[in-house]
Amino acid sequence: MKAGLVAVAGRPNVGKSTLVNALTGEKVAITSTVPNTTRRRIFGVANGEGWQLVLVDLPGFQRPMDALTERMQETVDGSFEDVDVVLLVLSARDRIGAGDRFVARRVFSLGVPVVIALNKIDRLKHGHVAAQMKVAAGLGDFHALHPVSAKVRDGIEELRDDLVHLLPEGPALFPREQHTDLTLEERVAEVIREKALHLTRDEVPHALMVEVDELGDTVRARVLVETESQKGILIGKRGAMIREIGTRARPEVEALVGHRVFLELVVKVRPRWRRDRKSLERLGL
Structure with missing residues (x-):
């Protein structure tokens, strides 16, 4: 079977946890509009016929302000070892700027395939989404770029199929009935x-x-x-x-x-x- 780890990276508030929930079909991570809602590394597990996709939901990249945010950034920095794919998440509703480019430089330096998800496309005009996709395409040598809406599940199946395609052959990492590593x-x-x-x-x-x-x-x-x-x-x-x-x-x-x-x-x-x-x-x- 195919099984592997996909690190979900991006700056705060781009919808990483909502996307992980949509890809797994299970609420494994809480969501809110408050930046830094995700404080720890969370594994979300999705299973299909002959595959297991383990998504590693991470805190957003940030400049640490206290011991908590220092530990959150340490978690991010230490979570890219042994991952098979990186899912770089951007927000279609916001300017793709310096923070996104910083994250992109980090993930494109890892030597593993990078898939870009341009999230939050719901209720946006096609021309705006197309312009954002063009900017996102300039961030690095990506495997694929998917415009999606985790909120309304637009483009989620295609994105999941692409991630599964990139997984290596190997045994399942979690029991099939387990959706997350959280107790x-x-x-x-x-x-x-x-x-x-x-x-x-x-x-x-x-x-x-x-x-x-x-x-x-x-x-x-x-x-x-x-x-x-x-x-x-x-x-x-x-x-x-x-x-x-x-x-x-x-x-x-x-x-x-x-x-x-x-x-x-x-x-x-x-x-x-x-x-x-x-x-x-x-x-x-």
């Missing part, structure tokens, strides 16, 4: 964080982290922030915000664990956790 606790924590990201703004989303303490008929999780003011925002007036986060998260949590649950969320302050490498290690980041 159940990690997936539940990420779902809760995603709903909190959708409901908050300014600095709060970047300071959010979730830890699951209990996973049974009752799911207990701590939502961590860095300051008392962030805690107040996250709890909301008379607990309205944290209740809404729980309400939005519960259906997906129940789908993951396979039964109905009581979801208990507690907001805690952990000062400067993003700048403390020991805290980041405890959090698995």
